[in-house]
Amino acid sequence: MSTMQPRAVEGAGRPRSSRNDAGWVVFAASALGFAGVFGIIDGVVALTKSRFFIGNTTFVFSDLNTWGWIILALSVAAVFAALSILRGGEAARWFGVAVAGINALGQLMFAHAYPFWALSVFALDALVIYALVAHAGARVRDAF
Numbered sequence: 001m002s003t004m005q006p007r008a009v010e011g012a013g014r015p016r017s018s019r020n021d022a023g024w025v026v027f028a029a030s031a032l033g034f035a036g037v038f039g040i041i042d043g044v045v046a047l048t049k050s051r052f053f054i055g056n057t058t059f060v061f062s063d064l065n066t067w068g069w070i071i072l073a074l075s076v077a078a079v080f081a082a083l084s085i086l087r088g089g090e091a092a093r094w095f096g097v098a099v100a101g102i103n104a105l106g107q108l109m110f111a112h113a114y115p116f117w118a119l120s121v122f123a124l125d126a127l128v129i130y131a132l133v134a135h136a137g138a139r140v141r142d143a144f
Contacts, residue, residue: 020135021135021136021137024131024134024135024136025085025131025132025135025136026086027127027131028085028096028127028128028131028132028135028136029082029083029085029086029096030082031124031127031128031131032078032079032081032082032085032096032099032100032125032128033078033079033082033083035075035078035103035121035124035125035128036075036076036077036078036079036080036081036082037075037079038075038121039071039072039074039075039078039103039121040072040075040076040079042068042071042075042114042117043068043069043070043071043072043073043075044068044072045068046064046065046067046068046071046072046113047065047068047069047072049064049065064113067109067110067113070106070110071106071107071110074099074102074103074106075103077099077102077103078099078100078103080099081095081096081099081100082096084096085132085136090137093132093136093137094132096128096132097128097129097132097133100125100128100129100132101125101129103121103125104121104122104125104126104129107119107121107122107125108122
């Protein structure tokens, strides 16, 4: 009878690379920042009643002017969250997750005005949440 020796798994027992995690966090901060800047532009365009958005659209509640203010406020919070994530800290990480989650829901409710863009920002917010939840933390703070 032969005894089987377990093979050593490459990388077993070593912590994951924090360089990869730091890359995800930088991606999350930059994606949240870009989404915030473009959301600010979206909010201003919605407030000026531009013909850029689809006309005669029915929203979940209120009108395009109200959603312009909502998207503008969420976008300013997203830019602030992106800057705080780059500074580091657990509070900034979870603030970024909360802002990305609320922004994702807001974009889904704003999808009637400009569907492709809203769904693209929703997907970007989902990636930001993944990056901050799965790859941010103590290992990343040490890498910066």
